[in-house]
Amino acid sequence: MAHIPARRTGAALAGGALVLLAGSLTGCGGESAANSGDSGSGSGELTVGVLFPGSLSDDGFMESAYRGYQRAAKEHRGKVAFSKVEQVQAADYEQALVRFATTSDLVISLGGQTDADVRKVAARFPKVKFAEVGGPADGKPTANLALYDPQQAQAAYLSGAAAALLSKKNTVGFIGGAELPAIVNAAKEFERGARQAKPGVKVLAPSYVGDFNDAAKSKQSALADFGAGADVLGQILNLGHKGLAQAATGRGSLLIGGPIAHPCGSEKAYAGYVETDIGAELEYATDQLVQGKWKAEAVHFGLTFEDPQNNLVLCDGAAPAVVEKLDDIKARLASGKITTR
Structure with a gap:
């Protein structure tokens, strides 16, 4: 292959894959959104819940993001308890986000199709941190909502x-x-x-x-x-x-x-x-949370980021x-x- 080099290559095209697949508020194994984690919640652990509207094996945006989810879970094992839900119908985004907000320190939503719902839920839970990956490029963060643009x-x-x-x-x-x-x-x-x-x-x-x-x-x-x-x-x-x-x-x-x-x-x-490595944005959000540096900011990734995706x-x-x-x-x-x- 003829490579046009980058310092880091990734797995899925950014921001786009806005997959509205039919599904319920369950994880891969039929667990509830609050219990579909890859790592168990333990005393003193931070908690992160992630809404994947589409399939984790879509060969696209969601799968790329899930690879980052897996990397973050491995990197912060023992420090962060992760939970996820996938293949959620659009009408159920709000309910899934509310479930995560009641159990998580940080809630991450994937895809601009979740924008209206994540803003609504973030306003209801001002003490919970939220991050949206792949929303409108010109969107504005709120007091507790960060926006990550995969470019x-x-x-x-x-x-x-x-x-x-x-x-x-x-x-x-x-x-x-x-x-x-x-x-x-x-x-x-x-x-x-x-x-x-x-x-x-x-x-x-x-x-x-x-x-x-x-x-x-x-x-x-x-x-x-x-x-x-x-x-x-x-x-x-x-x-x-x-x-x-x-x-x-x-x-x-x-x-x-x-x-x-x-x-x-x-x-x-x-x-x-x-x-495009969408998963790098989940890793970024988690790293910031663990380091106590998380803030409601608009971050543009892609080639201009310090670690290009x-x-x-x-x-x-x-x-x-x-x-x-x-x-x-x-x-x-x-x-x-x-x-x-």
Whole structure:
């Protein structure tokens, strides 16, 4: 693989995977939200509860975040008792957050789809600390609510640049799981990155599937874009990306993957991946809690953070000129010479 290096690579595309899967307020083993922990609560331990709206094995945002959850639980074993709930219906977010708020020192919610509920619950429990990962990039923290931005817009910018430079038909497209603010903004940054890398490239209007895990609908959207002339697609999907791969393979076209990268050649049609470590934000929140430094702040991660999480990996076969151009774009993003919204 042709790597465009970063100090740290991660597992899932930031901020996007807003998966609204059907589920109940139970953990993996049917436990209640308050009891679905990986570490037991002991005397003197701090407590952290995490709401994962989607599946922990979605090959996307939630899975990346869960990897960080596992790392944090291992790192702080004996100091922090963790509990979690996954696959929660949107109507039940508030109830899950209230359950955590009654038993936790820190409550973390994943995905911008939880924004309204976590703000509401945080206001009801002013003595509990809250953190939202992947909410609106322009959101404001409150007295007890921190906002962590994984900079998925930055990752989308890189994806757009790579798609444009790899396109032979000079036409690219973007497919998102849902028309939510963070995903719409990422689509705009995908277009900006494409035009920065290759002025004059045609960028199709973004498509929004309506479900991050629906492979059939994702395939239909991809076929429509390929039919409109695109030969490289960027995406923010979870399991739905399997439909994109089927469509791309059948048309001899390419995809830019992520947020979790896989070995080149293991997934047909993937020309490269943009990796983002969402789990690093759970680790950050927990570290701050343990050290007594936690505060209600807005933190922007990505390439400009002290320990960057976004990374672009191109598979073998990319022309040296393409790699060089993308190296330059990534360096300018990291330095702040190129900014995303």
